[in-house]
Amino acid sequence: MPEIRNYTINFGPQHPAAHGVLRLVLEMDGEVIERADPHIGLLHRATEKLAESKPYNQSIPYMDRLDYVSMMCSEHGYVRAIEKLLGVEAPIRAQYIRTLFDEITRILNHLMWLGAHALDIGAMTVFLYAFREREDLMDCYEAVSGARLHAAYYRPGGVYRDLPDQMPRYQASQWVTGRDVGIRNQARQGSLLDFIEDFCNRFPALVDEYETLLTDNRIWKQRTVDIGVVSPERAMQLGFTGPMLRGSGIAWDLRKKQSYAAYDKVDFDIPVGKNGDCYDRYLVRIEEFRQSNRIIKQCIDWLRKNPGPVMLDDNKIAAPTRNEMKDDMESLIHHFKLFTEGYCPPVGEAYAAVEAPKGEFGCYIISDGANKPYRLKIRAPGFPHLAAMDEMVKGHMLADVVAIIGTMDVVFGEIDR
Amino acid sequence: MSSGAQKGMHDRLERLAEDLTRTFKELDCMVERSNGEVTLVVPVEHITDVATRLRDDEPFFFQELIDVCGADYSAYAQSEWQTDSAPNTGFGRGVQPIGRLESMQSNRFAVVYHLLSISKNIRLRLRVFVDTEQPIIATVVSVWQSADWFEREAFDLYGILFDGHPDLRRILTDYGFIGHPFRKDFPLTGQVEMRYDPHQARVVYEPVSIDPRVLVPRVTRDDNRYLSEDNATQDAGDA
Numbered sequence: 001m002p003e004i005r006n007y008t009i010n011f012g013p014q015h016p017a018a019h020g021v022l023r024l025v026l027e028m029d030g031e032v033i034e035r036a037d038p039h040i041g042l043l044h045r046a047t048e049k050l051a052e053s054k055p056y057n058q059s060i061p062y063m064d065r066l067d068y069v070s071m072m073c074s075e076h077g078y079v080r081a082i083e084k085l086l087g088v089e090a091p092i093r094a095q096y097i098r099t100l101f102d103e104i105t106r107i108l109n110h111l112m113w114l115g116a117h118a119l120d121i122g123a124m125t126v127f128l129y130a131f132r133e134r135e136d137l138m139d140c141y142e143a144v145s146g147a148r149l150h151a152a153y154y155r156p157g158g159v160y161r162d163l164p165d166q167m168p169r170y171q172a173s174q175w176v177t178g179r180d181v182g183i184r185n186q187a188r189q190g191s192l193l194d195f196i197e198d199f200c201n202r203f204p205a206l207v208d209e210y211e212t213l214l215t216d217n218r219i220w221k222q223r224t225v226d227i228g229v230v231s232p233e234r235a236m237q238l239g240f241t242g243p244m245l246r247g248s249g250i251a252w253d254l255r256k257k258q259s260y261a262a263y264d265k266v267d268f269d270i271p272v273g274k275n276g277d278c279y280d281r282y283l284v285r286i287e288e289f290r291q292s293n294r295i296i297k298q299c300i301d302w303l304r305k306n307p308g309p310v311m312l313d314d315n316k317i318a319a320p321t322r323n324e325m326k327d328d329m330e331s332l333i334h335h336f337k338l339f340t341e342g343y344c345p346p347v348g349e350a351y352a353a354v355e356a357p358k359g360e361f362g363c364y365i366i367s368d369g370a371n372k373p374y375r376l377k378i379r380a381p382g383f384p385h386l387a388a389m390d391e392m393v394k395g396h397m398l399a400d401v402v403a404i405i406g407t408m409d410v411v412f413g414e415i416d417r
Numbered sequence: 418m419s420s421g422a423q424k425g426m427h428d429r430l431e432r433l434a435e436d437l438t439r440t441f442k443e444l445d446c447m448v449e450r451s452n453g454e455v456t457l458v459v460p461v462e463h464i465t466d467v468a469t470r471l472r473d474d475e476p477f478f479f480q481e482l483i484d485v486c487g488a489d490y491s492a493y494a495q496s497e498w499q500t501d502s503a504p505n506t507g508f509g510r511g512v513q514p515i516g517r518l519e520s521m522q523s524n525r526f527a528v529v530y531h532l533l534s535i536s537k538n539i540r541l542r543l544r545v546f547v548d549t550e551q552p553i554i555a556t557v558v559s560v561w562q563s564a565d566w567f568e569r570e571a572f573d574l575y576g577i578l579f580d581g582h583p584d585l586r587r588i589l590t591d592y593g594f595i596g597h598p599f600r601k602d603f604p605l606t607g608q609v610e611m612r613y614d615p616h617q618a619r620v621v622y623e624p625v626s627i628d629p630r631v632l633v634p635r636v637t638r639d640d641n642r643y644l645s646e647d648n649a650t651q652d653a654g655d656a
Contacts, residue, residue, distance in 0.1 A: 237562045237563065238563050348451050349454075349456075370637045371636055383567075
């Protein structure tokens with residue numbers, strides 16, 4: 001009788017379905033997984049240590065680079081922790097803008113997730129559709145912050161600037177001329193809010209489009225139903241948050257339960273799964289598309305009617321405007337002190353969390369009264385999710401590993417930090 | 418948050434602080450309140466006991482462990498730039514990194530746990546100071562499975578040992594990495610750099626060639642510009 005031994009294979013770190021730089025060491029019995037050992041840290045940049053050597057505001061751009069598909073949500077977690085330390089609150093218009101952009105970010109993130117997840121399981125079309133819509137939303141990012149991805153738009157005490165009155169338009173070029181430019185600029189005649197509203201009106205039909213491709217698709221169901229089942233008890237034990245927790249049937253959402261920004265002033269529902277498998281988590285996220293769309297619409301209505309400041313009027317924390325600086329000595333000094341030294345929050349510590357698209361994103365800051373954080377700990381939602389890898393894939397086939405990585409929505413920028 | 422919800426949260430935290438004081442007084446635990454958060458300082462020998470009771474017992478039910486992290490307090494409240502009096506040579510740019518670490522302090526390291534109760538909708542922070550020479554603390558993996566990777570991370574970055582952990586390996590740093598990079602005496606630039614050596618036809622490690630430098634010095638302003646009144650009284654207790 002020949003000796004039968006388990007076979008160990010290396011999955012990644014350069015595998016397209018590993019979503020970045022995940023190295024998985026899989027112990028196989030035939031085609032069944034016995035044990036999975038994820039090796040992470042290949043993208044470790046020591047963000048937290050770097051933040052200890054910089055004034056508070058200079059670390060905001062690092063937050064974009066953590067979860068690089070839900071940039072503004074990570075910024076939101078960080079600036080909320082600083083605001084908690086300082087004991088300040090952003091003006092109401094800034095809160096609504098943050099809510100608006102958090103939800104745009106959620107749609108951006110879920111589109112990326114949906115496209116990549118479906119592509120991993122073999123559905124090419126969804127990926128192309130998802131990226132078509134991402135383009136519009138990244139234009140919104142660009143219109144407010146000048147950057148399509150790494151925005152650095154949220155600041156302690158508000159947001160960097162108010163929404164633009166004019167949506168940037170395409171220029172005619174060697175490749176796009178005449179009528180084509182007109183078609184591209186159709187939705188861009190008004191303000192940014194008009195552009196987003198146009199998107200909101202189109203978006204529900206687009207979600208239907210994705211659903212036509214996937215929800216009742218036989219292959220999609222065969223690949224996701226009853227794969228990676230997590231019971232509600234285990235989900236809590238494993239530290240799940242966000243759609244991973246809601247997919248298991250626990251109605252927990254920080255936007256409702258520990259409301260922040262303007263979430264208590266808008267109407268939306270929390271979708272919850274039943275079986276805790278990949279298919280339920282898919283349905284939860286699809287419904288979140290529609291709910292986010294609802295929130296965005298309400299924010300647009302409010303923002304249209306209520307102009308106002310978007311930044312705290314306190315030059316100890318927020319920089320004075322360029323104009324003020326030109327003819328006011330006091331403002332010039334404030335500007336100089338803010339950008340060469342920063343501000344010193346009082347001694348103490350604070351933990352602030354937001355419902356990022358992937359789950360609870362939290363920042364824990366210890367301040368010793370200096371102009372730099374003494375310790376910054378970033379609680380990335382993907383970290384405990386990936387830690388549950390071993391438990392979720394045990395007993396499944398090799399091909400299901402790909403479905404489970406997809407359903408976790410892992411991004412290594414935030415897991416490795 | 419609306420004022421009603423805020424009031425509700427405030428009351429719940431108030432009650433939590435009372436319950437914690439009552440339940441854990443005999444274990445020498447201390448309750449702190451600041452910034453609308455409750456912190457329980459737990460002696461290192463009682464961590465497993467306290468954790469289990471916080472998870473299972475009325476009225477706590479902290480079903481989820483949100484986060485575990487290490488902290489190194491050895492450079493606490495030290496600044497890189499002293500400006501009390503003007504020196505003869507003029508002001509430097511604060512290029513001297515913090516040199517003197519207070520290693521004689523008996524509890525240099527701390528482990529901080531963030532708990533969440535889903536049924537009660539409340540958060541709690543546990544802080545446990547561990548010994549400087551032998552930073553060992555019992556693991557809570559048996560209480561909350563999610564502690565597994567978080568504790569590996571704290572071990573990797575701070576060298577804190579978790580007694581009873583099923584698989585205490587490095588997690589974020591490279592294979593074969595030496596040292597614990599988040600300790601305050603570990604330089605920001607690291608110890609070694611690597612490059613491809615064409616003569617030896619392999620990757621070689623060398624000591625870093627760049628000097629650590631401080632772009633913006635760490636300073637503490639004691640004019641307390643930003644201190645609100647209730648923070649001021651709170652900090653007196655914290656410090």
